[in-house]
Amino acid sequence: MLQLYLNPLLNSLLSFYLQIAFIGKGEELDKLLKSTNFNPSEVIQLSQHEFFMPGMVDTHIHASQYSYAGTALDMPLLQWLNTYTFPVESQFKDLDFANRVYSKVVKRTLRNGTTTACYFATIHTDASLLLGKIANDFGQRALVGKVCMDRNNFVKHYKETMQESQDETCRYVSNLKNYPLVKPVVTPRFAPSCTGALLGQLGAIAKNNNLHIQSHVSENTEEVKLVKELFPDSESYTDVYYKHNLLTDKTVMAHGCHLSDEELALFRETGASLSHCPNSNISLCSGVLNVRNVLKQKVKLGLGTDVAGGYSASMLDAVRKALDSSKILTIQDPEHDTLTFEEAFMLATLGGSQALSLDDQIGNFEVGKDFDALRVNVAAPGGPIDLIQSEGPKVSDDRNIMEVFVAGRKVIPFTEPTA
Ligand code: GUN
Numbered sequence: 001m002l003q004l005y006l007n008p009l010l011n012s013l014l015s016f017y018l019q020i021a022f023i024g025k026g027e028e029l030d031k032l033l034k035s036t037n038f039n040p041s042e043v044i045q046l047s048q049h050e051f052f053m054p055g056m057v058d059t060h061i062h063a064s065q066y067s068y069a070g071t072a073l074d075m076p077l078l079q080w081l082n083t084y085t086f087p088v089e090s091q092f093k094d095l096d097f098a099n100r101v102y103s104k105v106v107k108r109t110l111r112n113g114t115t116t117a118c119y120f121a122t123i124h125t126d127a128s129l130l131l132g133k134i135a136n137d138f139g140q141r142a143l144v145g146k147v148c149m150d151r152n153n154f155v156k157h158y159k160e161t162m163q164e165s166q167d168e169t170c171r172y173v174s175n176l177k178n179y180p181l182v183k184p185v186v187t188p189r190f191a192p193s194c195t196g197a198l199l200g201q202l203g204a205i206a207k208n209n210n211l212h213i214q215s216h217v218s219e220n221t222e223e224v225k226l227v228k229e230l231f232p233d234s235e236s237y238t239d240v241y242y243k244h245n246l247l248t249d250k251t252v253m254a255h256g257c258h259l260s261d262e263e264l265a266l267f268r269e270t271g272a273s274l275s276h277c278p279n280s281n282i283s284l285c286s287g288v289l290n291v292r293n294v295l296k297q298k299v300k301l302g303l304g305t306d307v308a309g310g311y312s313a314s315m316l317d318a319v320r321k322a323l324d325s326s327k328i329l330t331i332q333d334p335e336h337d338t339l340t341f342e343e344a345f346m347l348a349t350l351g352g353s354q355a356l357s358l359d360d361q362i363g364n365f366e367v368g369k370d371f372d373a374l375r376v377n378v379a380a381p382g383g384p385i386d387l388i389q390s391e392g393p394k395v396s397d398d399r400n401i402m403e404v405f406v407a408g409r410k411v412i413p414f415t416e417p418t419a
């Protein structure tokens with residue numbers, strides 16, 4: 001039985017963080033403990049059917065779309081954006097509405113074992129700042145992006161001018177401070193909703209402030225066609241972002257179902273990563289990402305729920321849908337090297353941390369990393385041991401996640417944050 005001991009660190013804001021101090025077994029560990037004056041303050045004894053696993057990393061989720069998860073099932077991407085997404089996102093000007101939806105999505109994802117989430121908010125700066133506060137208050141590690149878009153031909157009131165988008169991004173970045181668990185992300189929605197001028201400005205802001213970047217790329221064939229029309233001077237969809245300095249080693253792009261190998265090479269060379277969102281890709285009939293090829297091309301890859309394109313906010317669902325998607329490719333071509341469940345698990349944890357450039361801090365259990373972890377009980381209702389004598393799939397769900405820790409702090413079961 002492996003044992004983990006945690007080391008309290010006092011960070012600059014006087015919050016306690018627990019990092020992994022030793023990992024060892026029985027005698028080896030006893031010796032280590034005796035040779036130091038380490039005094040573990042709390043011992044967590046796991047029962048027979050329990051284990052710790054690293055917390056899961058959702059590399060792409062729209063917090064603002066949580067209220068209408070399940071709508072992206074009978075229309076393609078661009079039509080769905082115009083029908084549901086833009087009208088609902090425009091309501092986040094109202095901070096009470098934002099507070100209600102954002103509190104729900106943070107609680108729900110934490111409950112499902114997402115210890116780190118990379119969120120899209122909306123174009124509204126104050127509501128986006130509120131999402132950062134809510135994630136931090138509930139103890140979730142998060143990257144949070146205020147969405148930027150200065151083009152929208154369908155819902156005309158839901159967009160900014162280029163100048164507004166640039167100024168508000170700067171205001172957002174300088175105000176999202178003092179939340180130790182949360183970082184800002186520069187977030188051009190996707191190339192079709194931004195002018196080249198705005199993309200260039202956002203690339204410069206990210207570079208000057210060494211910030212993370214997130215967007216969407218090559219999700220659906222209609223969208224790829226539209227990008228060709230809007231950016232005729234670019235060689236590919238990926239090239240649009242590359243030309244505007246938006247592909248860096250702190251960039252994560254969602255989907256990438258229809259990328260060519262040349263485009264994947266651009267990702268590899270710049271250190272940019274992809275977020276594989278299989279539930280959304282299937283729900284919206286966008287495409288099936290060939291994960292094996294992405295891994296072969298040595299592009300960093302994580303998993304994302306892409307709520308509400310994806311109907312589930314659970315990363316366990318993303319793991320299953322990643323396996324299903326890979327099997328679809330194997331059905332089409334029996335030579336296809338199907339993703340294993342160990343690989344899918346890795347994508348949900350360490351892969352996600354690499355995709356978000358947070359792997360020096362989280363993603364697995366290594367000495368020096370923060371203790372982001374789930375205490376899993378496979379005998380709890382719904383789990384494989386419970387179901388062994390009953391009908392139904394032998395897979396787990398959130399009922400098997402007994403406790404969730406972020407930086408060593410127990411955040412599930414949660415206590416409501418004090419105002
Ligand atoms: N592309 C641009 N915006 C969106 C969005 O909100 N969801 C998805 N799935 N794709 C997008």
Ligand code: FE
Binds near residue numbers: 060062216254306309
């Ligand atoms: Fe998305």
